Amino acid sequence: MGKCKKRTFYKSNSSYFMTREEAINNVFKIFSKHTKKKDNLKDALNTISLFGLSAEELSEGGVSYENLKALGSAIE
Numbered sequence: 001m002g003k004c005k006k007r008t009f010y011k012s013n014s015s016y017f018m019t020r021e022e023a024i025n026n027v028f029k030i031f032s033k034h035t036k037k038k039d040n041l042k043d044a045l046n047t048i049s050l051f052g053l054s055a056e057e058l059s060e061g062g063v064s065y066e067n068l069k070a071l072g073s074a075i076e
Contacts (some may be wrong), residue, residue, distance in 0.1 A: 023051045024061035031067045048075055 018026075030044040047053070048071070055068050055075045068075065 020051055020053075020057075023047050024053060024057055027053065027058060028062045031063050045071075 027044045027047055030040045033040070048058075053075065055071075058068060058075065059065070
């Protein structure tokens with residue numbers, strides 16, 4: 001790796017990276033809001049598919065059973 005790439009890599013903002021725990025918290029926040037917009041639900045589904053979150057992980061994270069059933073085949 002060249003000097004420029006190393007410098008860019010180490011200067012990168014940590015807010016671009018999301019841990020699995022943060023992903024579960026994001027999904028929980030989206031489902032806990034009373035106003036569910038299509039864009040928010042799309043973001044939740046994208047996060048679930050990106051991280052391969054299971055129903056068990058989401059239920060431990062606080063997502064309700066009704067929301068898990070509504071997701072259907074989108075989760076493992």
